[in-house]
Amino acid sequence: MRLAEFILTGMEKILMEWEASAGSLYAPKAQMTSAGLRDHAREILQAVAADLRTGRTAESQSGKSRGPLFPPPGAPETAGRTRSLLRARSGMDINQLASECRALRASVLRLWAEDGDHEPDGESLRDVIRFNEVIDQALCEFMVLFSEQVDRSRHLLLGMLGHDMRSPLSAIALTAEYLAELHAGEDVSEAALCLIQSGGDIKALLDDLVDFNRRSLGLGISIEAAPMDLGAVCASEVGQHRAAHPGSRTELALEGNLQGHWDGPRLRRVLRNLLSNARARGTAGEPVRVTVTGDEKGVCLEVKNTGPAFDPATAQDLFEPMKRGVPAANPACVNGLGLYIVREIAHAHGGKAAVRCQGPETVFSVCLPRASGGTDAGARK
Incomplete structure (x- = not known):
């Protein structure tokens, strides 16, 4: 008996x-009933069997193993996508799904081996090779979909954070200015001045x-030159x-x-971030x-500070988000995005940003063409 028929x-x-093995995987993060386990597993196994029964030449099999992760639009539903969507909606994480794949693989192959109604030819x-490919594809597809969901949730959280914090921040800033004028x-x-400065720092962080x-969503950083x-x-x-x-x-x-011809507020942000970076990393x-x-x-804007040197081979990593490079003297001043x-x-203006060591100094530079149209950083790499 072929594996698909089995x-x-x-x-x-x-x-x-499978239920006996998989039932322990969902507590406490994702609770699924016995009926839910069986319904989802049945759909997945049916999709696996359908894939195994699909005729495939050696050439097409090799192409499948090296082909794109997702099928083209209109292609039949794969076991991986069925499994991925069902499990993602059930609140499973990657570790749980990997364990479930392992239990599924072990259950099917062990029972098929014990059945004895087939020749080891x-x-x-x-069949075993194709079965393993289907299971591996299912896991890969879930990881991609899971990552997309995590990214979507992160972008939503950042958007809500940037929007919802502006109102209370404005109230704090206005109150601080009122106290200063009293x-x-x-x-x-002095307390009012401290509030004003701290409010400005928080606003700069929210702007970043x-x-x-926006950049992560592909919208780019718009400028108004x-x-x-x-x-x-x-x-x-x-x-200031x-x-x-x-x-x-x-x-x-x-x-x-x-x-x-540039965007003044954006270039003010550039200098503000470079000054904050220099203050955090420079020698007191x-x-x-x-x-x-x-x-x-x-034009070329340069900000120089004396401080710990960095490895020139990883200089461009300093401009990557959430990478701090050399330890900052005051980590609280560095958010990993500045x-x-x-x-x-700089890219949105058609220019470039760079960093270099110049003796004991670290030099960050931003060079721009004299005229810049209204472009988006999302359109540049």
């Missing part, structure tokens, strides 16, 4: 064996989260940084033509130097 004729026996070996004493004014979420003076924007941002961190030293040097007491230069091709947002804003 699965169909011995369905109830297989289900009893080449046909039986090919002139109710030095202690109240929103942009990261307009004529502007980059020198004036940098001078304003450096001034000095006021917020009076104990730090920030130097600014402007040179050349800094007029261009050493100045952070900001240099902005312009020539006939465009440099990523810097790179994506």
